[in-house]
Amino acid sequence: MFTPFRGALVALACFVCSPQSSAQGAGVLTPTASGYTWTRGALRFELRNRHATWSTADVAKLQSGLDRLPDVLLQHAMQTKVVKLYRDDVPRKRLGLKTKASATTVIDAGAISFGDVLFTRSADTVYRTVVHEFGHVAQYAITRKPPFVAFLEVLARGTPGFSDISWSSILFNGLRSHNGFVSDYARTNDREDFAESVEFYWINPVELLRVSPQKYLFIRDRVFNALSSPPSSRLPGALAIGPVKPVISQLGDSADDPLSLVKISGEYFMGIKDGGFNRVHYRGKRALHLPISRKTLYSWVPWLSRGAAPVTVTTQDGISAPQAFTVKKPWWKFW
Ligand SMILES: [Zn+2]
Structure with missing residues (x-):
């Protein structure tokens, strides 16, 4: 039966055993x-x-x-x-x-x-x-x-x-x-x-x-x-990191022929053991690629006409800023 007295006791007990009052000191x-x-x-x-x-x-x-x-x-x-x-x-x-x-x-x-x-x-x-x-x-x-x-x-x-x-x-x-x-x-x-x-x-x-x-x-x-x-x-000055997306810091070549191999260096890629996906695009065209680590991918330049072909890497975290790249006319292509 609930009585005001018992209610007060329960309230008091709950105050004492409340998680907030768990001892530390x-x-x-x-x-x-x-x-x-x-x-x-x-x-x-x-x-x-x-x-x-x-x-x-x-x-x-x-x-x-x-x-x-x-x-x-x-x-x-x-x-x-x-x-x-x-x-x-x-x-x-x-x-x-x-x-x-x-x-x-x-x-x-x-x-x-x-x-x-x-x-x-x-x-x-x-x-x-x-x-x-x-x-x-x-x-x-x-x-x-x-x-x-x-x-x-x-x-x-x-x-x-x-x-x-x-x-x-x-x-x-x-x-x-x-x-x-x-x-x-x-x-x-x-x-x-x-x-x-x-x-x-x-x-x-x-x-x-x-x-x-x-x-x-x-x-x-x-x-x-x-x-x-x-x-x-508490340490209010201790801050967690902010959100990230893939970043290309450098390409192995800034210009090359279609089908040539280009190393992509950067951060926040998905490594081979990570699962997930990477997608590499040159001028919006998807390229074959091979993940090496969270910092390195290898890619093959897709079959594109010559000219500017900015490179991006996409993962679950988003799309990187484009990195400048130029597709050259292959030396053997004389027409
Ligand atoms: Zn540890």
Whole structure:
């Protein structure tokens, strides 16, 4: 039975348990024999020295990052048992292999590795990297599988509901587009896209919403349980990239005979493993072409009369600006 008193209690309880009130704030840092621990309520992370040592300055930067993260994100890491935050000279991947990244997450080792280069950067950059790495953890955690199974599953099948709106290779369904990403790095694969999307959801959600409303909703509901970030966790200056379309920067030849081979250099083409399509036109006439990468195509000049034949490349993202080209009279054509 509903009574005003009970209604008030429910309202109070909902206020307390509301996603907006989920704890975030300063954790407690405690020195240990192998580094530090950072705790906040039931959350507990071990900052361990490994190939390098956590200095006071490094720890301060990491702590300011952790303090600005909500319980709901960090709980994914607790659930997946990713609780070791290693301080390395160079971040270590699986089997101890070094990586050029400034930090890396190894889900089945229960660890995130942070390298020297990261701590030469600002506290805000460290914070962004911390969100990004916990974003990786979240992608595995939401499978609710044991870490290594989750790792294989995400690698093989992606994340249903996310990978199909992310960059995906010819093997998977996906956007087949250079747009809908918060950063160029997010275009690497659906795992980096996931981590980058988590980062933007938390630090500047308007930007994620701008580039991909679908990703915004997915990350909000599946990773953050509808929690939105407080102003103290936001970096309004962090902007996502703008829309792009194919760009031709250079042609291998500016003039050539019909049927000759012309290299097209530029950006935002569809590479061989990307799926999707490229179309090349000379003076509006479709040309045979061969994609090599996202930056290189080879094309054969179509059979056209001599004269100007501007070249364009079209993909799902649109049509490039024309690049000047002239069809020459073939040397063997004497009539
Ligand atoms: Zn990453």
